[in-house]
Amino acid sequence: MHPDRGILYIATGPKYVRQAIVSAEKASEVTELPIAIVSDQDVDHPIFDYIIKDHNPKHSYIDKARNISKSPFDKTLFLDTDAYVLSDIMELFELLDEFELAAAVDPNEVVLRYSGERHFDNVPESVPEYNTGVIVYRNNERVNNLMQNWVSYCTTANPNDQIGFRKALYESDVRITALSPVYNTLINWPVQVTGEVKIIHGVGGSISDSSEVEKVADRVNKKTGVRILYSLRHGHVVYPTSKYGTIITRKYSSIMRYTFDRIYTPFVHRPIYLLNKRVQNVCDNGILNTIKKELM
Known part of the structure; x- marks a missing residue:
């Protein structure tokens, strides 16, 4: 049974x-x-x-x-x-x-x-x-x-x-x-939610312990009314009932995405990601095997 x-x-x-x-x-x-x-x-x-x-x-x-x-x-x-x-x-x-x-x-x-x-x-x-x-x-x-x-x-x-x-x-x-x-x-896609979020998904390898999950959860559930969770990596902001609102939000979205792609990602996110990846490779394969793999 x-x-x-x-x-x-x-x-x-x-x-x-x-x-x-x-x-x-x-x-x-x-x-x-x-x-x-x-x-x-x-x-x-x-x-x-x-x-x-x-x-x-x-x-x-x-x-x-x-x-x-x-x-x-x-x-x-x-x-x-x-x-x-x-x-x-x-x-x-x-x-x-x-x-x-x-x-x-x-x-x-x-x-x-x-x-x-x-x-x-x-x-x-x-x-x-x-x-x-x-x-x-x-x-x-x-x-x-x-x-x-x-x-x-x-x-x-x-x-x-x-x-x-x-x-x-x-x-x-x-x-x-x-x-x-x-x-x-x-988490990494634009979505609308209302009420307390019970399960978050799509955080990827950026979480290393449950305390980091709590930080994300606090941001997600700081408000429980109607809200939009937005990711700079995906999607655009559109104001469908206003021409000028659409122009403003689209420009804002473009500026934020440019900042994310051209500044944050290459100079902050990617170096940290590569360092973590290298540390994990050493933990999984040992120092010598990791060096051999990188030299190949």
Whole structure:
């Protein structure tokens, strides 16, 4: 018999295992749910109650689709390794009394509409793209069949797991519902939220411990009314009901993006990123192997 409910991470490669540990530690601060990880690495950390081996990793998006059915739980909350639980999320499991799967609609649909050639894979354009970084689902035959179809669509012409997930959902008889964006709030994309954000997602490798998650969470939830979370990396600011408002906001957006791209990124962000990457390479591979790799 499976444990009733729990959290699952899928992490192929040492970088993603480190991210999963930080995310799991944060989750354990606000919930007592058991936590499982599927990985190709030899994971030995007490934060994980279940460690499941992936013996054939692809080190790509498909690893998520391949391994998500390995959950040891009857009801699973799957989290990307750069998703962080900020407060109580037990209501998600109650959804599974009425539905079999739930995920948030990706508000930007970037993969569907802007990555390479636009294609809808014989699925109506009106069908949304769901973000696969936070999924809550039951462990049953219909959901497992959906996941198997997801794998097959990820290995054909689809460039990203979310395109395959969209097609698999459309063809499935699984009872699905959409999560509120506060349960999957994308940090590095422009989004609108109202209310307390419960799960942030997309922070990437910039978080090294749970205290840094708290800093981001404080900024996100400083106000709980209607608000827009804006990223300089993506998107433009538009004032649709005013010509002059649009000009002002567009200029402001352009100036801020120029500052980010030409000043902050090359002189602050990238040096810090490269230093952290080099330190991690030394930790993973040793000093000599790291030097050899850089000299090749």
